[in-house]
Amino acid sequence: xxxxxxxxxxxxxxxxxxxxxxxxxxxxxxxxxxxxxxxxxxxxxxxxxxxxxxxxxxxxxxxxxxxxxxxxxxxxxxxxxxxxxxxxxxxxxxxxxxxxxxxxxxxxxxxxxxxxxxxxxxxxxxxxxxxxxxxxxxxxxxxxxxxxxxxxxxxxxxxxxxxxxxxxxxxxxxxxxxxxxxxxxxxxxxxxxxxxxxxxxxxxxxxxxxxxxxxxxxxxxxxxxxxxxxxxxxxxxxxxxxxxxxxxxxxxxxxxxxxxxxxxxxxxxxxxxxxxxxxxxxxxxxxxxxxxxxxxxxxxxxxxxxxxxxxxxxxxxxxxxxxxxxxxxxxxxxxxxxxxxxxxxxxxxxx
Numbered sequence: 001x002x003x004x005x006x007x008x009x010x011x012x013x014x015x016x017x018x019x020x021x022x023x024x025x026x027x028x029x030x031x032x033x034x035x036x037x038x039x040x041x042x043x044x045x046x047x048x049x050x051x052x053x054x055x056x057x058x059x060x061x062x063x064x065x066x067x068x069x070x071x072x073x074x075x076x077x078x079x080x081x082x083x084x085x086x087x088x089x090x091x092x093x094x095x096x097x098x099x100x101x102x103x104x105x106x107x108x109x110x111x112x113x114x115x116x117x118x119x120x121x122x123x124x125x126x127x128x129x130x131x132x133x134x135x136x137x138x139x140x141x142x143x144x145x146x147x148x149x150x151x152x153x154x155x156x157x158x159x160x161x162x163x164x165x166x167x168x169x170x171x172x173x174x175x176x177x178x179x180x181x182x183x184x185x186x187x188x189x190x191x192x193x194x195x196x197x198x199x200x201x202x203x204x205x206x207x208x209x210x211x212x213x214x215x216x217x218x219x220x221x222x223x224x225x226x227x228x229x230x231x232x233x234x235x236x237x238x239x240x241x242x243x244x245x246x247x248x249x250x251x252x253x254x255x256x257x258x259x260x261x262x263x264x265x266x267x268x269x270x271x272x273x274x275x276x277x278x279x280x281x282x283x284x285x286x287x288x289x290x291x292x293x294x295x296x297x298x299x300x301x302x303x304x305x306x307x308x309x310x311x312x313x314x315x316x317x318x319x320x321x322x323x324x325x326x327x328x329x330x331x332x333x334x335x336x337x338x339x340x341x342x343x344x345x346x347x348x349x350x351x
Contacts, residue, residue, distance in 0.1 A: 013231060016202045019156055023103055023132045031055070031101040032282075039281040046275075048326035053101040053317055056283040058296060059094075060109035061086050061116040063288060067138055068175040070247045073299045074110040081301045086288040088118040090308070092125055094286065097313050099129040107135040108159075109285050110299060114141040120153045127154030136161060136206070138177060142185025144192075150201065151192045158201040160186055160229070163208045165219040172212040173249070183227065190228040204231035209256035210249040242267050275333045277342075280326060284317075292316045294325060297338040 034052030042049045063083040065074040073079050095102075105126050113119050113135050126133050134157035142150070150158070162182050164170030170179040189203055205224045209217070217234065224232045236258045239249055245267070251257050262268050277295075285293045290308035291301045305325060306316030316322065325336075333339045 013202065015199060016157070016230075019200065019202070020104075020132050023130055025100070025130070027100050028055075028103050032103065035282050039276075039278060042281070042330065043276050046330060048323065048330055050281065050318070050322075050326065053098060053314060054283050055102070056104035056106065057098075057102060058106040058109050058283070058285040059086065059091060059122075060111065060286065060288045061107055061113040061119050061122070061135075062111040064115045065110075065112045065138075066115070066140055067112070067177050069173055070175065070249070072110070079110075079300060081287070081291075082289060084288050085116050086118075086122070088122050088125070090290065091122050094308060094313055095126055095129060095131075099126075099131055102131055105131045105133050107133060109287065109296060112138055112141070114146065120146075120149050120155075123150075123153040123155050127156075132156045135159065137185075138174065139182040139185035140178065142188050144188050147185065147188035148192045148196075150189060151196050151198050155201040158189060158203045159206050159233075160203065161208065162186075162205045162220065163210070164213045165216045165223050169213050169216060173208065173210055183223075186227050186229060202231075203229045204233050205229055207232060207234050208237050209234050209251050209253070210237050211251050212249070214251045214253055214256065242269065275330050277329055277333070277339070280329060286313075294338070297342055303336075303338065 031052045032055050035055055038049045038051035062085045063074055063079060063081075064085070065072070095105075107113050107119065107123060114137055116122075119135075123133050123135070133155050135155065136159040139160045139162070160182065161174070162170070162179075163173045164179065167179045170182075171177055186203070186205070189201070193199075193201075193203075205220060207213070207217070207220050221232050234256060236256055237249055237251075238258065239245055239247075242250065242259045250259055250267070254260060259267050259269055279295050283295065284305075285296055285298070286308065287293065287301050291304045292306040292308065292313070293301050293303055294305065303325065305321045306319055308316065311319065329336060329339060333342075
């Protein structure tokens, strides 16, 4: 089971998989085995059983963003929670507590990570602890100097969000964005990987398929090959008001849509509503100010399961709030707002 989990996490790219395997220790393998076993037992018993600690967590470097994407709370400036920057001392304190069990660290939740001036220092700190690190960026801040520092930081995976191959299409979703800056940033990363003879970060273009850009799917493959990134991945878009689709974003290509019309012509999510969740067992999200939330669907941190300013991470993971949330999900997932609207995105990758 762990073998297939690792392959899934690395999306079947051999070099990336080898890199992820290199992060394994006996303690991390043993922890992962406990998490997987407890998840399977939970499904069998139909009640929550939680052994071990997360295999993966997401840390939010910042809620700030330079763009205004129409389906993003950060872009829309629509948060009800406080905005701010993750402090590296607080980050280090948490990593020091959990790094022996933690395999995979995502430096992303909301906002643009490179806006945090301490971001790459935190990446290097996690890298030095032997943790696989990943981030997602709109690539507007990957100057030549910043690209060099990114490669030197030891970052393992760099997701570059690029949702169009021409400026007129790109800006329809990435409102306020400049495609030339994105392409220049990607070229800078590829250049410094070669200059520094580094196999990391594994770089891929993530193309969020929406109606305005679906005709450019073949174009982005050609552009990626020209620049020299490692892979292209196509991601389905989460639409909050998918029944009405006010921004006309749901693509016409069924493969790239999380939604489809039922026999009455009403738009429905394709996802099932089973009362269990792998993500809740093996991962969670920590906001910039230390709130622990179940997953990336809780963008406004409404389901606060703990606060790292008053409890340690390991105390939070097994506290009463977490136990209650796991129990509620296994009783009726549809009664939890973020779970009822969960449409965990299909991602398709290209060699």
